[in-house]
Amino acid sequence: MLQFIFGAMMRYLFTMMMGLHLSAAFAQAPFVGIAQHVLPGSVHAWMQPVGKTALPITVIHGQFSGPVLTLTAGIHGDEFPAIFALQQLAQNIRPDQLHGTLIVVHLANLEGFHGRRIALSPVDEKNLNRVFPGRAEGTLTEQIAYFMTENIISQTDYLLDIHSGSANQTLLPHVYSPVMHQAPLDEKTLAFAKSLGIPQIVLYDERPHDPAHSISYPNTAQTRGKPGLTLEVGQLGQRSAEDSALIVQACLNAMRHLNMLDPSAVNGSAMVASTAQPKSQPVLYRKLVEVHSPVTGIFYPLVKVGDAVVSGQAVGRVANYFGQPLETLYAPVAGTVLMQKETPPIREGESTIDIGVLQ
Template structure:
């Protein structure tokens, strides 16, 4: 049975509590919902990037809406992993140390705050999970198309279970990650099947986007047997996988003008965006290396050297809705 600190969940109960960060006075809000029936422990985290609010709201609402009497197993929600950023509308970083929390895993118990949060999540939550869903979005300066990452650096069995979770979301695009950092990648390396989901951005969201994100998560929980859901009337979209991904950063300080939108498809050689100096002189032209689709891009016009501009992927042939 799931337990962290003094918080111990019992069958058929919903429990709210605070997870103490190792060697720090910060506490993270946790809600755990334990079903009446046996089943896996599913960890769902949100707010690793604090201003990606749609993930936080998805976790907050599902943690209240899911009925313990109708669950098989336990769902543990870490509602806000980076509260300092969430409450101060800070993009990407933990305000106290200026680090990207998702790059701090597996963390250090005696490190900076980001490293301590990562260490706490790994040792208190990853270690007790059978499956893991990490909820993200475009940050305050980004927009993303709905897509899902699954780990590509883990044991084959873990990667395959993760791929099936990604497929279960119902999202059009999945990306096999080659990274070894990030909360979900670290969990997978530890043996926990895991995915990272993306939807929305800009520090805001619509009711339609929120409903879609909640549906994405419930689709995965249904596939894992944690919730019961009649999906017989739903259309089955054939998911496409990104086989190559390009993450383009700015080579100079300047003004960014994207030529495509998230989810838009393009051909090899097409212009995806341009960075100009203040006089309008081109500093960087971003051309597509192959036919593909835009995963996410920076919406801020002003960029610094090293800032992310655009991410895109080469997909297996995009398919129509299955009959």
């Protein structure tokens, strides 16, 4: 009898030790970064000082080990749907069921947001998405870029920068998947892009490969060997709930692709339903071709986003201020209209329409 009891106790202790060993194998260490110390299975949200501004940041540090995914809104302060999408997402992810870490930069350009500026900061008239990797002693926009390079990108494994059409622009939802001509990185980046479930993906290799002159936020991640995407959803400077919902779905799809989410890791039935992976294959475009206006005047579009156009097709016209025709604009290539200026003012040399050319 004693031998039976002793054997049962030993089996119990062995089972407990194995459970502890497995738990330790999958558990996370605390997240240490961005001047914060976040325990596994917890959430921390704060206003991070940067120069004379601050960035609203949330870190959701999962209970279990996994990748670090950064989601960013408001690089351009007049692009609103992602701001609301990331608020909703951050409020509904359960850290006790999360594998990995989610860094949410809710609004990267606070001055541009409150100044209602298209792309630029009213403080220094700079475009945050054109000054990376930034400078520690530069203008405010350059300081923000430097902080995000040194403290956000350095911590992340995957980055998703979320944009929309400004008040003057309509667009078809699409993803930019950079091509660095580095096979492992390009394959990982494209798989990440496809996972979002957005039907249009633009492959482009026009950004610099020099980490010291990376220019844009996602490209800064790419030049450091980390997949960085740009997601474009929303238009005309609006705050559409439908656009925000599409962004939430894309983010959840990405997290599922990275094995960060179990069904129980998301609160709310609507958000759980959104975690299904996309079933259809996206359309791939090998580049974007802009149609520029050769004159200054009033722009009249002759197509709309989503339209298929052929080379030589009239896609717009420009008139003078009396309504008299100045120029007709023609598509230089065949493809799909992905973006278009919708407001009348146009200056010589400005882009009016962006056509996606199929791969």
